[in-house]
Each structure stands twice: as structure tokens, then as C-alpha cells.
Amino acid sequence: MAATELLFPQDFSLDSCKIVTALGQPYEFRAMLLILEYFEDLYSNFITGSITINDSVGYISKLAFSGHDYLILGYSKPGSDIKIEKTFRAYKVSNRHIVNNQNETYTIHFCSEEAILSEQYKVSKSYPNTKISDIVNDIVYNQLGTSNTKFLATNSEATAGLRDIVIPSMKPLEAINWLCTQAISATTKTTGTSYLFYENVNGYNFKSLQSLFTSPVYGVYKYEPKNLNMPDDTRVQDLGLEAKNVIGYEMVSNFDTLDMINSGAYANQLVAIDLLSLSYSVNNFDYLNYFTKAQKLNPYPLLANTENRFNQTDSITYQAVLKTAVTNTGDSSKNAYIKTKQPSNKDVNIETTIPYRTAQIPQINAIKYKISIPGDPFMTVGNVITFNLPELTRTTDDKASDAYYSGNYLVTAIKHTIDVEGKFMTIMEISKESVPNQYINPDNSLQAWKLIRGR
Numbered sequence: 001m002a003a004t005e006l007l008f009p010q011d012f013s014l015d016s017c018k019i020v021t022a023l024g025q026p027y028e029f030r031a032m033l034l035i036l037e038y039f040e041d042l043y044s045n046f047i048t049g050s051i052t053i054n055d056s057v058g059y060i061s062k063l064a065f066s067g068h069d070y071l072i073l074g075y076s077k078p079g080s081d082i083k084i085e086k087t088f089r090a091y092k093v094s095n096r097h098i099v100n101n102q103n104e105t106y107t108i109h110f111c112s113e114e115a116i117l118s119e120q121y122k123v124s125k126s127y128p129n130t131k132i133s134d135i136v137n138d139i140v141y142n143q144l145g146t147s148n149t150k151f152l153a154t155n156s157e158a159t160a161g162l163r164d165i166v167i168p169s170m171k172p173l174e175a176i177n178w179l180c181t182q183a184i185s186a187t188t189k190t191t192g193t194s195y196l197f198y199e200n201v202n203g204y205n206f207k208s209l210q211s212l213f214t215s216p217v218y219g220v221y222k223y224e225p226k227n228l229n230m231p232d233d234t235r236v237q238d239l240g241l242e243a244k245n246v247i248g249y250e251m252v253s254n255f256d257t258l259d260m261i262n263s264g265a266y267a268n269q270l271v272a273i274d275l276l277s278l279s280y281s282v283n284n285f286d287y288l289n290y291f292t293k294a295q296k297l298n299p300y301p302l303l304a305n306t307e308n309r310f311n312q313t314d315s316i317t318y319q320a321v322l323k324t325a326v327t328n329t330g331d332s333s334k335n336a337y338i339k340t341k342q343p344s345n346k347d348v349n350i351e352t353t354i355p356y357r358t359a360q361i362p363q364i365n366a367i368k369y370k371i372s373i374p375g376d377p378f379m380t381v382g383n384v385i386t387f388n389l390p391e392l393t394r395t396t397d398d399k400a401s402d403a404y405y406s407g408n409y410l411v412t413a414i415k416h417t418i419d420v421e422g423k424f425m426t427i428m429e430i431s432k433e434s435v436p437n438q439y440i441n442p443d444n445s446l447q448a449w450k451l452i453r454g455r
Contacts, residue, residue, distance in 0.1 A: 016074035046112035192356030263362035264321030298434035375424025407436035
């Protein structure tokens with residue numbers, strides 16, 4: 001499957017597919033490979049995948065497969081100088097069956113080593129006066145033993161403020177996911193919270209959604225089947241065009257106003273209760289107000305200023321989602337006893353973390369597409385791409401882009417697939433929380449609108 005020159009957009013160079021068992025010697029499985037599938041997900045902590053093998057020798061027994069084996073994948077795109085090699089734990093064999101009297105096929109499932117280690121150990125440790133980002137770094141480096149080449153310092157976004165945190169016997173990845181819900185970025189350019197810990201081709205990442213929105217656009221993609229090589233074509237005519245052509249697309253989710261209201265994406269309210277001072281504060285999240293200061297993929301919000309029959313927009317109906325939580329925010333400055341006896345008391349800042357995370361996660365999933373492109377091993381979750389969806393209502397060949405569903409998207413999930421012929425396909429799930437053109441704002445004072453809303 002190795003090649004040096006790109007002939008078709010879907011060409012791929014699988015440089016190695018080696019399995020290392022207890023016997024100690026790596027064995028090359030490229031010649032027996034039927035299909036390789038590789039998965040990344042922004043909401044998953046690690047990479048997973050599988051390889052399906054056509055075996056006529058009985059390697060499961062001969063190599064002593066035991067679920068404690070390792071898979072070494074090396075791959076590249078023909079014509080590119082960049083080569084990628086990654087090591088995974090081969091933890092499971094499934095779908096084993098006889099094809100004929102001399103052959104059998106089976107699927108070997110793999111995942112990152114940290115997925116196994118996180119299930120084997122617990123973190124029980126206190127972190128006084130420490131940034132959450134530093135706690136995450138400690139868990140990754142020291143509790144999971146991950147190298148600093150797999151979790152680069154540049155892939156860890158610093159958090160604001162110091163905290164006193166005790167992790168009470170939690171699995172390492174479970175603890176990190178819990179810390180993500182409390183983290184606030186130290187970068188003044190970002191608004192709110194919504195940190196994620198995920199693995200992609202570049203290693204592990206601890207970043208906020210808002211920071212991902214500021215990433216440079218990886219590429220511009222357009223659905224133009226006529227520009228993709230058909231089976232009878234000989235070779236790539238325009239690599240820059242065809243490698244960024246969308247072969248097919250499918251809408252996963254469109255706008256769903258009821259779901260956005262129920263999830264708190266447009267408006268939510270937190271009642272923060274201070275048990276020390278026997279007081280409470282009401283914290284309202286207003287989507288339209290938030291959007292003016294937030295980082296965004298596209299310039300316009302998902303919401304127009306349409307009012308309901310009570311003359312309120314969706315972004316100010318705060319009690320659509322109501323939450324309560326205990327807070328200590330401000331106690332160290334306003335309470336004389338704490339100020340004197342415990343001046344190092346750290347604010348938990350739930351007034352920011354809970355309302356913003358409640359809203360930001362459903363927002364990014366408001367508009368979601370699944371698109372297929374010629375295989376790109378360097379495409380990874382966390383990338384920002386531009387997807388120009390053609391406007392299907394036009395009849396001319398030169399179709400304009402859809403006014404609302406084109407634009408910048410965040411890549412939230414990826415499936416790379418390589419088949420026995422070496423053809424490489426990348427299937428991406430892309431999402432966005434904004435639109436390139438403003439939705440029409442109705443004149444809420446019109447009598448027609450009032451009559452409709454009043455029925």
C-alpha cells in the first residue's frame with residue numbers, strides 16, 4: 001500500500017501495520033489487511049479503531065494474541081513529506097469466522113494506552129493553591145505516565161485562578177473530565193468555560209471550545225461531485241481542488257428550537273446559594289448578549305429577535321433551565337472571619353462555569369453535518385474548516401453557497417477508513433454554533449405577528 005506519487009485523491013500510503021505480542025518481535029500485517037478504521041472524537045478522551053485481517057496462517061495462535069498486545073501504525077499521504085507513526089493497545093478480537101477451509105477473518109480493536117491505564121488506577125490527591133490546568137498536567141504526566149511528546153505543553157490551555165481541589169479516588173480520565181466542568185480559561189479573548197480533554201493525531205489536548213473557534217481555517221471544502229475523479233479517470237488533475245472536494249454529505253441535526261430551549265442554550269438561570277452568609281444570587285445567561293462578546297465560528301447568531309406572545313425573546317426566558325448550586329464566591333473578601341483566618345480560600349466560580357457550560361455545549365451541536373472527503377491523514381478533530389454547501393434551489397450549474405448552512409465549522413469527530421485496495425476515505429462530523437448571514441428579524445410590532453402569537 002506504500003506509494004510515492006499521488007494518483008487519485010483517495011490514495012494513501014500505509015507504511016506499517018505491525019503487531020507486537022508477548023513474543024517480542026513486531027509482525028507486519030499490511031499484506032493481510034482488509035480494512036482499517038480509525039476514530040477521533042472531540043468528546044472522547046482517546047483514539048480508538050480497528051483492523052480487519054484475512055488470515056490463512058493462524059496468527060492468533062502462532063503469535064499468542066492475548067489482549068495485551070500492541071499495534072504500530074505508520075501512514076502518510078503520497079507526495080507529502082509528513083509521516084505519522086502511532087502506537088496503540090490491541091485489546092480485543094471480534095467477528096472471527098471461517099471464510100473457507102483455509103482462511104479466516106477477524107477484527108482487532110485498538111485504543112490508546114491511556115484508556116487501559118485509566119481503568120486500572122485511581123487518583124486520590126489534594127491540590128492546594130493550584131491552577132486546574134496544572135492539575136490536569138500532573139494527572140496526565142504523573143498518574144498516566146504520558147510523555148510530553150504525546151501531550152505537548154502547547155496543547156494545554158492555561159486556566160484562570162488558583163483552586164484548592166481534592167480528587168477523591170477517581171479514575172484519571174474521570175477526574176480530568178470533572179475538572180473540565182470547573183475550568184475557566186486564562187485567555188481574556190475567550191468567554192465562559194467548556195473545556196474538553198481529547199486526543200487527536202497531534203496527541204492529547206486540554207482546550208476550551210472558545211479557543212478552538214479562533215483556530216485558522218484548515219481548508220475550504222465544497223460539494224462538487226463532477227470534480228472528483230471517477231473510476232475510469234487516470235490520475236489527479238488538480239490536487240488542490242480535488243483533495244478538498246466533498247464526495248457526499250448528510251445533515252445530522254438542523255435547528256431545533258425546542259431542544260435548544262430545553263438544554264439552556266438560549267437562556268438559563270443559576271441560583272447560587274451561599275450557606276455561609278445565608279444569601280443567594282441569581283445568574284442569568286442571555287444568548288444574544290453573550291454572542292456579542294464571545295468568540296464564534298461565523299459572524300451571526302442562531303437566534304433572531306422573534307418574540308413570544310409575552311413579548312419576550314428566547315434569550316431572556318431564563319427559567320427555561322433553572323439550576324441551583326452552593327457557592328463560596330466572594331466569601332474571602334466580604335466575610336471578616338474568613339478574611340482573617342482563611343485568606344487563601346479560593347472561589348469556585350460556579351456563577352460562570354455552570355451557566356456558560358450549560359449553554360455552550362448544546363450551541364456547538366445546533367447545526368451538524370456528516371461529510372465525506374478523499375482521505376486526509378492530517379485532518380483531525382479540533383480543526384476549523386469552511387464548508388460551502390451548494391444552494392439546491394438554484395438551477396444553474398454555478399450554484400451559490402447556502403446562506404445559512406455554509407460557513408465555518410468545527411470538526412468534532414472523524415473516521416478514517418482504508419480498504420484492501422489502499423483507497424482512503426475520511427468521514428467527518430462537523431458542527432457550528434453560528435451562521436454566516438443574519439436570520440431575518442421580524443417586526444414584532446406588526447399586527448399580523450401579534451395575532452399569530454396570540455392564537
